[in-house]
Amino acid sequence: MKRNIVNIGIVGFGTVGSGLVSILLDPKSELSKKLGFDLRIKRIADKDTTRDRGITLPPGLLTHDVSTIVEDPEIDIVVELVGGTTFAKDIILKAIKAGKQVVTANKALLALEGNEVFEAAGKMGVDVGFEASVAGGIPIIKVMKEGLVANRIQSVYGIINGTANFILSKMTEEGASFNDVLAEAQRLGYAEADPTFDVEGVDSAHKLAILASLAFGIPLSYHSQYVEGISRITPLDIAFASEFGYKIKLLGIAKSDGHEVELRVHPTMLPRDQMLAKVDGVFNALYIESDAVGPTMYYGRGAGARPTGSAVLADIVDIARNLRHGITARVPAFGRPANEPFKVRKMSDVTSCYYFRFSVHDKPGVLSKISGVLGQHDISIESVIQKGRKEGGSVPLVILTHEAVEHNVKTALEEIRRLSVVEADAMMIRVEGANGR
């Protein structure tokens, strides 16, 4: 006997909560007709029960009191949309203990506390859906858990922060500085007053931890990741990258060679004809390489009320379709047991191609000195651009390298910085896909 109603309790009625509720209550979405059963919002909890969100709710639906959701035996699915890692964790763990299914959009919580959350859910045999936690409306979690199940995933390259991608895209289009574009992004509402999480790679790293668990079946490993943001990228570097045929993107990169995994977030130069390099503005995209299907890419909006609401609702429907048949945990949280033994490669052992920009005295022999140091550290040069002539002044010297090991690069850059012909700090940006990936 299949159930005809599945009851939802929503905790958090902010941007994403409003997006979700607006879709659920929109008669045009014809959800009941599509599904053959009803998804009923039994209760919504938020600390603000008076603000006008442009949505007309049936009376009595909105409450201050989260316990009326977590403790209501009729509520099947608890949707956590409050954000943060303390109160949200408390709600989720209580819901799990009460035997409820959970849906959350909270990437920070999952990245930092996910192993505990999924262990608790596993013990209770309940599902925790998190489609909305990565890349907003792109159904990337379902794709990785189910669509690519036949594949061993080798690498994931993600543009998973719309703010950072907007800033880099604008800098590329307009030749503008990081600070100017950041200010514009803040005016447009694409960047927060404190933009640290977005521009310094923290948000991307939250999402990358989740993607890596999906890709490789490993526990969530946020703290093992290398994280570097985009605030030091200059229009000059973007222009030189362009001259070499590259674009600069903030990427989350997860790779596995079967022995070690690489987990890193940093600005990355990509050949401009690579599909991922073509993703501009606030859009997100995931480029995944796997053994059966080869490369695939998934593109869409990574944030916003309705795109994120769409992902939350996809999880709700998925779980509800199970509940109707009286089953849960039909698919493991990460598509398979996420308990593979693994080792994260130290950043100093990573190999990559590199872009260097030095500010050098414009006199003969400079390139020879610099390339000499690089050569001593097993770093071979792929191409060089030396621009301008400034009698007695300093000019940029830009070098692209073949594959080299990160710790050799660090050591070489230290030595080059000490050369008397080199001024100020050197810029270094990692390059991916130079060999035609």
Next chain:
Amino acid sequence: MKRNIVNIGIVGFGTVGSGLVSILLDPKSELSKKLGFDLRIKRIADKDTTRDRGITLPPGLLTHDVSTIVEDPEIDIVVELVGGTTFAKDIILKAIKAGKQVVTANKALLALEGNEVFEAAGKMGVDVGFEASVAGGIPIIKVMKEGLVANRIQSVYGIINGTANFILSKMTEEGASFNDVLAEAQRLGYAEADPTFDVEGVDSAHKLAILASLAFGIPLSYHSQYVEGISRITPLDIAFASEFGYKIKLLGIAKSDGHEVELRVHPTMLPRDQMLAKVDGVFNALYIESDAVGPTMYYGRGAGARPTGSAVLADIVDIARNLRHGITARVPAFGRPANEPFKVRKMSDVTSCYYFRFSVHDKPGVLSKISGVLGQHDISIESVIQKGRKEGGSVPLVILTHEAVEHNVKTALEEIRRLSVVEADAMMIRVEGANGR
């Protein structure tokens, strides 16, 4: 009590069959560990049981006799990979009648006979998986059935034939003619000896019918579609398109305005900065516009043994995960009942922007005559290129229009063809996305 083995019978051991079996038997894919249960190939049927496919099968697995699969009560899932629409249909209907689940990669069969197949499956309460029927390894069926369930899909634009996209990409890169590139594609194995299905849009139309049912919940409507191929596209048109900032792609287009649907396959000019325009070579991509998530795009290989095998296996796993819990038909075949009342817009009523290329006598007043005829039929000009000067000879005159109605365009072109200053036939290509989609 969950089952620990799900038995598969495979009918057809050609390219896709070999791809599927190679993934299933590859110890590196660690499927059992991932799934927590075993997928066992109980039997494979093919008319050729001797050819070396580079795969070592356990003895006794391969047979001539399809009935040993369809009639074996132990076989849970019948995988149809023979292609064609007669024998394949027979196998599938027999399997359904025997209460078996079915997985197929057969787009032609589904497009032409799918309504009957899904009706039979519905009556028996069994599943028919068809992830591999559209866009090969891209998990687009699951995305549309489940990932985008919260959305009302407004339009689907697909590059869903790798051969045609390879040919157009090569023509664009090299300025080569259709026939020369076709010959090269045939040498490379990207095009068949008889390329009609690929280059004349038939294969794309098969896939578009399936996509339209997924997008709009309508019955499969292959015969209501407008279909036009790429064989008449010339390097000259590609060059002019480029001059206007466009690329030419063979698209499958399905749109709904809530009243009528448009279902059409034809060469299409797309602004070159549109994501879909950036998809080159044998790759496929689907660009979907929907009300909650906005635009999303899905990109990957649309054909090949292992990409298609990956899609077939994703369906098998999906169904097996249900069977373990003793359930079937957890999600309707098209994600919802595909019985919406609908009306296909007549091609003559479609509105679009247009590209025209005329061959005209190089003398004063020609543009005035042509634009006069266009104006009489409510077709306004967006831009014009007139190239070259050839005393007494003919030169190309190229026009891009604003939105116009197809039947007005046809009538106007008839009249223009009759003008004494116009030579030979006029070329017409439809333009999408000119308004910044």
